[in-house]
Amino acid sequence: MKYREHQKEGDLFSFIEHREKVSSKRLGINKLSGVIEWEAFRDVLEEKLGYSRRDMSNGGRPPFDPVFMLKVLVLQKYHGLSDLATEEQISDRLSFMQFLDLEAGDDVPDANTIWDFKETLGAEGVEQIFEQFAKLLDEHGIIGREGSIVDASFVDVPRQRNSRLENEELKRGVCPEGFEKDAVKGRQKDCEARWAVKNKEIHFGYKNHAKVDAKSKLILKYQATAASVHDSQVVEKAVLGDAAYRSEKIEKYLLEQCDCEDFIHAKAQRDAPLSSEEKATNRLLSRVRCRVEHVFGRLAQFGADVMRTIGQERAEFQIGLSNIVYNMDRYAYLMKK
Numbered sequence: 001m002k003y004r005e006h007q008k009e010g011d012l013f014s015f016i017e018h019r020e021k022v023s024s025k026r027l028g029i030n031k032l033s034g035v036i037e038w039e040a041f042r043d044v045l046e047e048k049l050g051y052s053r054r055d056m057s058n059g060g061r062p063p064f065d066p067v068f069m070l071k072v073l074v075l076q077k078y079h080g081l082s083d084l085a086t087e088e089q090i091s092d093r094l095s096f097m098q099f100l101d102l103e104a105g106d107d108v109p110d111a112n113t114i115w116d117f118k119e120t121l122g123a124e125g126v127e128q129i130f131e132q133f134a135k136l137l138d139e140h141g142i143i144g145r146e147g148s149i150v151d152a153s154f155v156d157v158p159r160q161r162n163s164r165l166e167n168e169e170l171k172r173g174v175c176p177e178g179f180e181k182d183a184v185k186g187r188q189k190d191c192e193a194r195w196a197v198k199n200k201e202i203h204f205g206y207k208n209h210a211k212v213d214a215k216s217k218l219i220l221k222y223q224a225t226a227a228s229v230h231d232s233q234v235v236e237k238a239v240l241g242d243a244a245y246r247s248e249k250i251e252k253y254l255l256e257q258c259d260c261e262d263f264i265h266a267k268a269q270r271d272a273p274l275s276s277e278e279k280a281t282n283r284l285l286s287r288v289r290c291r292v293e294h295v296f297g298r299l300a301q302f303g304a305d306v307m308r309t310i311g312q313e314r315a316e317f318q319i320g321l322s323n324i325v326y327n328m329d330r331y332a333y334l335m336k337k
Helices: 012-023 028-032 038-049 066-079 083-092 094-099 111-139 164-171 248-257 276-289 291-301 312-336
Strands: 148-156 194-198 201-213 219-226
Touching: 028 066, 028 094, 028 312, 038 066, 038 111, 066 083, 066 094, 066 111, 066 312, 083 094, 083 111, 111 219, 111 312, 148 291, 148 312, 201 291, 201 312, 219 312, 291 312
Parallel strands: none
Antiparallel strands: 148 201, 194 201, 201 219
């Protein structure tokens, strides 16, 4: 049998044809290119990073454009890549170069540059970008405002192998001896992550508390906490939630301070099981409340349910960035619809 011969030497025209073929498919992250107004983040980025105030008279290479670096972070989070893998993949994949508007031979930020940009931007900068994008969504009328859902999801970090005494001190908020940030051992220890058990599953790390618009499934607000913080401790004018949010304090808060109607699931007590009417109501509410699970499912596809960072500040950065990327991805889908 004669097989098709493989062309071993390509020419410039073959490369151009291949690049145009890749560019014609707006798949994956490239579907964000035509719908996200990237320049809307420039003022926030330049103010936070202080590039305009940086003195370049002593020489040194100028920094990469901040909007370009933001797109690099979005690309990294969308595909769940490390800093080193991001550097290598940008140079290797045409679709990544297309998303970043790069040509063959252009400078690509290395792993250290990406890490430094994230450290300079910080959790506060990510929160400002999230709020800026939320304003754009509101201006375009994408947010439904027909109800909000609140829920939380675990974000696990590598588990620590500490002694029982060290774990007891960490629970009390005391940093054990040798765990200081400037110590060799302390650089590898997360003193702010906490253990939690839910449905017989053990988690170690943090929680992503999200307030989601019921109609559009866009994240309106978020808060990052340690995994041990109960869901009901973080409530933001939400009227739809599972039974974990049912308490007299929250009921009073929704009624008196928010003027919201209470659609939180009824909760059974030890000596007071749910009535058939309450069970029927819970099933009806679940048809709407379950939409928040779609949000966390999509976040998990980004790899946003695990991290390899140390400390709550970096956890807040990663959780905030994950929520931004989710909203961008969801916005692109809604605009296509």
